[in-house]
Amino acid sequence: MATxxxxxxxxxxxxLVVGGGHAGAQVAIALRQxxxxxxxxxxxxxxxxxxxxPPLSKDYLSGEKDxxxxxxxPKDFWRDRHxxxxxxxxxxxxxxQAHRITVEDGSTLGYGQLVWAAGGHAxxxxxxxxxxxxxxxxxxxxxxxxxxxxxxATTRVAVIGGGYIGLExxxxxxxxxxxxxxxxxxxxxxxxxAGEPLSRFFEAEHRAHxxxxxxxxxxxxxxxxxxxxxxxxxxxxxxxxxxxxxxGIGMIPSVAPLRAAGAGGDAGVDVDExxxxxxxxxxxxxxxxxxxxxxxxxxxxxxxxxQNATDMATAAAQTIxxxxxxxxxxxxFWSNQYDLRLQTVGLSWNHDExxxxxxxxxxxxxxxxxxxxxxxxxxxxxxxKDYVQGRRLVVQASEASSEVLQxxxxxxxxx
Ligand SMILES: Cc1cc2nc3c(=O)[nH]c(=O)nc-3n(C[C@H](O)[C@H](O)[C@H](O)COP(=O)(O)OP(=O)(O)OC[C@H]3O[C@@H](n4cnc5c(N)ncnc54)[C@H](O)[C@@H]3O)c2cc1C
Numbered sequence: 001m002a003t004x005x006x007x008x009x010x011x012x013x014x015x016l017v018v019g020g021g022h023a024g025a026q027v028a029i030a031l032r033q034x035x036x037x038x039x040x041x042x043x044x045x046x047x048x049x050x051x052x053x054p055p056l057s058k059d060y061l062s063g064e065k066d067x068x069x070x071x072x073x074p075k076d077f078w079r080d081r082h083x084x085x086x087x088x089x090x091x092x093x094x095x096x097q098a099h100r101i102t103v104e105d106g107s108t109l110g111y112g113q114l115v116w117a118a119g120g121h122a123x124x125x126x127x128x129x130x131x132x133x134x135x136x137x138x139x140x141x142x143x144x145x146x147x148x149x150x151x152x153a154t155t156r157v158a159v160i161g162g163g164y165i166g167l168e169x170x171x172x173x174x175x176x177x178x179x180x181x182x183x184x185x186x187x188x189x190x191x192x193x194a195g196e197p198l199s200r201f202f203e204a205e206h207r208a209h210x211x212x213x214x215x216x217x218x219x220x221x222x223x224x225x226x227x228x229x230x231x232x233x234x235x236x237x238x239x240x241x242x243x244x245x246x247x248g249i250g251m252i253p254s255v256a257p258l259r260a261a262g263a264g265g266d267a268g269v270d271v272d273e274x275x276x277x278x279x280x281x282x283x284x285x286x287x288x289x290x291x292x293x294x295x296x297x298x299x300x301x302x303x304x305x306x307q308n309a310t311d312m313a314t315a316a317a318q319t320i321x322x323x324x325x326x327x328x329x330x331x332x333f334w335s336n337q338y339d340l341r342l343q344t345v346g347l348s349w350n351h352d353e354x355x356x357x358x359x360x361x362x363x364x365x366x367x368x369x370x371x372x373x374x375x376x377x378x379x380x381x382x383x384x385k386d387y388v389q390g391r392r393l394v395v396q397a398s399e400a401s402s403e404v405l406q407x408x409x410x411x412x413x414x415x
Contacts, residue, residue, distance in 0.1 A: 228243075
């Protein structure tokens with residue numbers, strides 16, 4: 001596997017970014033776009049230049065895109081913009097008084113402003129067998145390269161978790177000719193992020209493509225043959241024989257050093273509307289940052305999306321530049337499975353109504369979510385027009401009637 005050699009770093013940076021994912025890369029890019037002329041470094045655990053994570057369960061996994069094509073910027077970009085990359089360096093501690101961080105190797109670095117953009121790590125399953133060879137998660141390039149190196153010897157794959165990453169992986173692996181079983185603990189897939197009509201549609205699609213999809217299914221353990229996974233035993237005793245297990249059960253925010261330094265938060269690190277943590281001169285952005293969202297009825301939430309990482313990065317860059325801008329971006333997200341493109345705008349998690357617009361049987365339709373009669377989100381399947389035009393309904397919390405919203409003859413832009 002080609003990796004980049006960690007470069008030498010200075011002792012102090014005006015802006016020090018921890019984490020070289022979407023959020024970390026974007027804050028450095030946004031600062032240079034705004035003519036920030038101070039010193040910037042990105043210190044990150046992985047040995048790769050910043051790259052896009054969504055293709056890992058889509059076209060990078062399928063082999064349709066190589067690594068060069070998923071880099072966030074071309075290789076020379078960082079050097080040309082005078083952004084130092086400290087690859088292969090995991091930050092273990094933050095000293096907010098001294099304005100210094102400590103790296104795993106014991107070295108320390110000073111900062112003027114610290115931007116914590118460390119995302120998170122894949123949650124591992126706690127049952128026995130979780131660390132056997134052949135058990136994978138999909139969070140980093142290394143994860144996917146390792147998984148791919150075992151694919152030729154794999155006929156059957158068990159995917160634990162029917163969330164977006166598990167379902168995307170199931171779709172790719174099915175297309176690659178593998179026999180895929182998806183094991184979901186709840187009574188429907190995508191239960192935490194989408195309404196029932198969308199879940200049922202994707203369940204039918206996966207089954208139609210040959211996936212053995214099990215709902216209400218508890219995993220007891222992963223079975224071991226000579227140190228390798230050879231099956232998943234379910235709570236009812238059934239054994240799903242397989243050569244590979246993919247665990248897609250969410251992520252854990254990488255925030256321990258910041259929390260140990262005193263930053264407030266629960267599952268992540270709390271930030272204000274300018275992405276500032278409770279520590280002086282320390283920002284947090286992206287998957288690890290929890291913020292109060294007007295799109296979630298004022299609740300404090302963490303979003304795991306490229307949109308959130310990018311827009312929070314811009315808000316933090318604006319504040320660093322002395323022109324604070326409140327983070328108030330409409331959440332959006334996408335997922336590709338087979339020939340289906342799902343586009344989501346808004347947040348549906350506390351909806352009380354899910355209206356279907358169009359006919360799921362045509363494989364082009366939308367689900368419009370409302371709370372107390374107001375539109376809060378749309379899930380659009382092969383329906384880009386609805387996605388583009390529905391955004392305004394979310395921003396304005398439209399009170400249009402369900403008859404109008406569900407009438408495919410009425411364009412959403414005309415509502
Ligand atoms: C397989 C997959 C598919 C996805 N698909 C979609 C999609 O279709 N659409 C969408 O909108 N979003 C998608 N996402 C989510 C999206 O990729 C994330 O929301 C986004 O990557 C978050 O960016 P981030 O910079 O906050 O975190 P990350 O991208 O996780 O980057 C954080 C970086 O910090 C590093 N790091 C962690 N701890 C430390 C430490 N202590 N010291 C130094 N470095 C550290 C990590 O190794 C990592 O390189 C997907 C995610 C995955 C994993």
